Amino acid sequence: xxxxxxxxxxxxxAKMQVVHGVDLDIASGExxxxxxxxxxGKSTLLRMIAGLEEISxxxxxxxxxxxxxxxxxxxxxxxxxQNYALYPHMSVAQxxxxxxxxxxxxxxxxxxxxxxxxxxxxxEHLLDRKPMALSGGQRQRVAMGRAMIREPKVFxxxxxxxxxxxxxxxxxxxxxxxLHRRLNATSVFVTHDQVEAMTLADRLVVMNGGRxxxxxxxxxxxxxxxxxxxxxFVGAPAMNVLEGExxxxxxxxxxxxxxxxxxxAGLSVGSKVAVGIRPEAVGMVAPGTPGALAATxxxxxxxxxxxxxxxxxxxxxxxxxxxxxxxxxxxxxxGLQFSETDLHxxxxxxxxxxxxxxxxxxxxxx
Numbered sequence: 001x002x003x004x005x006x007x008x009x010x011x012x013x014a015k016m017q018v019v020h021g022v023d024l025d026i027a028s029g030e031x032x033x034x035x036x037x038x039x040x041g042k043s044t045l046l047r048m049i050a051g052l053e054e055i056s057x058x059x060x061x062x063x064x065x066x067x068x069x070x071x072x073x074x075x076x077x078x079x080x081x082q083n084y085a086l087y088p089h090m091s092v093a094q095x096x097x098x099x100x101x102x103x104x105x106x107x108x109x110x111x112x113x114x115x116x117x118x119x120x121x122x123x124e125h126l127l128d129r130k131p132m133a134l135s136g137g138q139r140q141r142v143a144m145g146r147a148m149i150r151e152p153k154v155f156x157x158x159x160x161x162x163x164x165x166x167x168x169x170x171x172x173x174x175x176x177x178x179l180h181r182r183l184n185a186t187s188v189f190v191t192h193d194q195v196e197a198m199t200l201a202d203r204l205v206v207m208n209g210g211r212x213x214x215x216x217x218x219x220x221x222x223x224x225x226x227x228x229x230x231x232x233f234v235g236a237p238a239m240n241v242l243e244g245e246x247x248x249x250x251x252x253x254x255x256x257x258x259x260x261x262x263x264x265a266g267l268s269v270g271s272k273v274a275v276g277i278r279p280e281a282v283g284m285v286a287p288g289t290p291g292a293l294a295a296t297x298x299x300x301x302x303x304x305x306x307x308x309x310x311x312x313x314x315x316x317x318x319x320x321x322x323x324x325x326x327x328x329x330x331x332x333x334x335g336l337q338f339s340e341t342d343l344h345x346x347x348x349x350x351x352x353x354x355x356x357x358x359x360x361x362x363x364x365x366x
Contacts, residue, residue: 002062003026003062005064006022006059007058008057009021010022010055010057011053018044019045020211024205030187030203031189031203033190033191034207035191037233040207041209041211042207043158045190045207049156050072050077076152078146078147078148078155079155080144080147082160082163083163084163086143086146091127092118092129092145093127095131100113117148120145121141137168141172143160148179156187159191159192160189169196173196177199194235202217204216204221206229206230206233214226214230225344228274228351231344232276235279237279239276239278240282243274244274246270246273247269258293260343273345274347274348275345279321280321282338284322284324284328284335287334293337296334297309297330297332297334298317300328300329306322
């Protein structure tokens with residue numbers, strides 16, 4: 001195991017900066033997932049940890065030792081790639097044990113270590129096969145075995161499940177997590193898939209535009225997003241966001257006509273605020289229900305155990321997740337109802353979370 005300390009790390013290509021001053025601490029034995037859209041700099045950051053990309057500025061330390069100028073093979077990291085990167089002319093056993101052969105490890109010891117890794121990954125019956133004779137999931141396990149056999153301090157995963165079908169992705173997520181617990185290794189996993197991120201991570205690092213937007217446990221990031229970007233990127237379907245305006249009475253949802261009973265401390269009347277609400281926190285009621293927002297059903301997606309109802313809210317798209325038996329028809333009118341304690345508030349200018357708003361809970365009747 002090894003800790004990783006990233007301090008003000010930047011990466012530029014010519015005059016274009018793609019990673020902007022990232023600071024991050026990863027504890028020994030921790031499983032950290034870096035999540036973000038394509039082009040946000042997450043894979044570049046991972047490759048800088050591995051030594052496959054030069055660091056333009058800042059420092060990366062592994063186990064307290066700065067590794068900026070250290071060759072990749074001397075950093076104690078093993079990387080699992082999206083495309084597996086297996087040697088097609090070699091057998092599974094030869095692929096797994098190749099790094100040991102290059103290092104001059106005796107054949108008998110190589111065989112013993114290959115067998116041990118194969119047992120953990122359930123590859124013993126496939127050791128004589130070539131990669132072309134394997135399924136996608138089996139190839140990914142071989143790639144993981146090749147990393148494991150080096151007994152690295154740090155495992156680095158660069159979107160390793162992207163090429164697998166949906167069923168295999170679920171299976172491999174489980175296998176990677178179990179493997180992490182068994183080896184008690186330090187793991188850094190890069191993905192754009194939020195389900196992968198939420199199910200695998202001890203902590204999430206959400207990146208956008210080369211910057212870290214938020215670091216926290218999956219539950220923290222989901223329940224208390226630090227920015228509008230995080231709020232709409234983490235969660236499926238995405239968080240609904242409505243525009244609001246601060247008034248003397250509190251806050252008015254633009255287009256919905258609903259007044260929110262919130263404190264407006266710290267913001268002046270007329271300020272614009274984005275108001276977020278998770279689809280699963282919204283209820284559907286009869287049109288015309290007092291306090292409900294009027295909407296029109298656009299589409300209903302069946303999920304088996306529930307459904308997603310997509311509606312038009314005064315020209316704005318809005319979604320509701322429900323497990324109720326109600327099944328509204330496209331084109332029908334419904335009302336949307338939610339508790340003000342489930343709302344999230346963000347600056348319309350910066351996108352940052354606003355905690356000056358505190359939704360008030362009515363006093364219980366005496």
